[in-house]
Amino acid sequence: MIKFLNITKIYPPDILALKNASLEIKPKEFVLITGKSGAGKTTLLKLILAEEKPNQGEIFFEQQDLSKIRAGDLPHLRRKIGTVFQDYKLLFSKTVYENIAYVMEVMGANENEIKRDVSQILEIVGLENKARSFPAQLSGGERQRTAIARALIHRPDIILADEPTGNLDPYNTSDILRLLLKINGLGTTVILATHDKEIINTLEKRVITLDKGKIVRDEEKGRFIL
Amino acid sequence: MFVLLKRIIKSGWTSFSRDPGLMLGTIFIMLIPIASITLFFLVKDTGQSLISSLEEKADISVYFKSDIQETDIFNIKEQLLKIAEVKEVKYISKDLALNEFIQRHEHDPVLMESLEELETTPFLALLNIKAFEASQYELISGFLEKQEFENLIEKIDFYQRKTVIEKIFLLASTTNKVGIGLSIVLAIVAVLVVFNTIRLAIIHREEEIKVQRLVGASNWFIRGPFLVQGAISGIFASIFCFLIFAALCWFLSPKLAILFSDLNIWNYFSSNCLFIILIQLVTGVGLGIISSAIAIRKHLKI
Known part of the structure; x- marks a missing residue:
């Protein structure tokens, strides 16, 4: 599904984010990306989203070479991906309902589909009573559940989660992880970037460890080792 | 395509309605150039109709000396009718002038008594001349000022009206020039203000x-609502401007009618309201879209 072939990413002037990184992620996999701050976790996710382009190497997403993707094709690529971030990245001028519906609107879904699916997802993430609230009126956990609902609503092929529990308490963290596992169980590929030891050791999933931009470990049912 | 357009408009409206303070400021600023352009059209059209009405009433009255024979007057009338620019020549004899005066002032005993005191009629025979166009009176007047008529004509009553007509012409042409200049300046100011408002909105929503x-919105799905916001501001500014002008015309119409009896500004406004609102909408929406487009082009790199 996703292939990194000898990817090097250098941010100007000379900050090395990824060096000769090669990996493959298969459909329906749950992959944890870990490493210290600055190890290259977020860059790896940004490259999949085509937010950044590599300096060297090739990235394939479902046979599409992301290193050569045209600007006009970016929206189509990103509609296949659901994203969840540590800082939620919600649209603060829109309500919870509108934030989630926005993705479907972008894709051209009809009003009935939007109403039906948004109501369902709000129920799944337990925010049916917060549909009309603005993000500023929500707690951290509620914001993250809104972000997850938004990432899921259009049934993407893959979910990219960058430190989604970084700002949450243990109760909300376990809720979010349960949701991600459920989504993966339903067939969606999940890539979760985290440096939370507890999460990595509890999940017992594939773990890719980065250090100074290099992939130093890639283990099935890996554990937190730095 | 239609669904997408509907969503862009809806999104623009939502953004507009959720930031009423900023948008009210924009609407207020946009009101000024729209009002200026409306005023320009109002003054241009009503001024023109006032001039036409005065032109319709304009004529030259040639008063003949009291000892002149009627045959001499008819002779001049014949000569006048041969001039291509002359539309109509009407002869008013001393007696007819007297009768008309008596009819007009029969209820004024002071005037009637004064008239009786006089032994002879104080009125002079006259020719009333109408031309096809106001500009032609100069030529007719020139013809009558020839030396051969010097001993026959007492006075030519043209110059008094000429001054009024020329003043209105001057007022209308000055208003046109000032109106165009002012509208352009105010339109530039409005474009700058709306541009700045949209620019601030873009900067404020940079993260969004x-x-x-990141969630896959296309360029136009992001840019479109900003254009819609500008257009909506323009629509509201036009509506407010229309209402303000309607109220002003309604209140000022009777007062202006005292100064210019032929001018009914409320009638003009109500019979041309569709044209006026169209001009205002075109100006408002045009200004809104142009300013937003400049702001998007400059600050919204996608």
Whole structure:
């Protein structure tokens, strides 16, 4: 599904984010990306989203070479991906309902589909009573559940989660992880970037460890080792 | 395509309605150039109709000396009728002038008594001349000022009206020039203000725009609502401007009618209201869209 072939990413002037990184992620996999701050976790996710382009190497997403993707094709690529971030990245001028519906609107879904699916997802993430609230009126956990609902609503092929529990308490963290596992169980590929030891050791999933931009470990049912 | 357009408009409206303070400021600023352009059209058209009405009433009255024979007057009338610019020549004898005066003032005993005191009629025979166009009176007047008529004509009553007509012409042409200049200046000011408002909105929502891109929104799905916001501001500014002008015309119409009896500004406004609102909408929406487009082009790199 996703292939990194000898990817090097250098941010100007000379900050090395990824060096000769090669990996493959298969459909329906749950992959944890870990490493210290600055190890290259977020860059790896940004490259999949085509937010950044590599300096060297090739990235394939479902046979599409992301290193050569045209600007006009970016929206189509990103509609296949659901994203969840540590800082939620919600649209603060829109309500919870509108934030989630926005993705479907972008894709051209009809009003009935939007109403039906948004109501369902709000129920799944337990925010049916917060549909009309603005993000500023929500707690951290509620914001993250809104972000997850938004990432899921259009049934993407893959979910990219960058430190989604970084700002949450243990109760909300376990809720979010349960949701991600459920989504993966339903067939969606999940890539979760985290440096939370507890999460990595509890999940017992594939773990890719980065250090100074290099992939130093890639283990099935890996554990937190730095 | 239609669904997408509907969503862009809806999104623009939502953004507009959720930031009423900023948008009210924009609407207020946009009101000024729209009002200026409306005023320009109002003055241009009503001024023109006032001039036409005065032109319709304009004529030259040639008063003949009291000892002149009627045959001499008819002779001049014949000569006048041969001039291509002369539309109509009407002869009013001393007696007819007297009768008309008596009819007009029969209820004024002071005037009637004064008239009786006089032994002879104080009125002079006259020719009333109408031309096809106001500009032609100069030529007719020139013809009558020839030396051969010097001993026959007492006075030519043209110059008094000429001054009024020329003043209105001057007023209308000055208003046109000032109106165009002022409208252009105010339109530039409005474009700058709306541009700045939309620019601030873009900067304020920079993070949101990034997120919109990340969730797969196309360029126009992000840019479109800003254009819609500008257009909606223009529509509201036009509506407010229309209402303000309607109220002003209604209140001022009777007062202006005292100064210019032929001018009914409320009638003009109500019979041309569709044209006026169209001009205002075109100006308002045009200004809104142009300013937003400049702001998007400059600050919204996607």
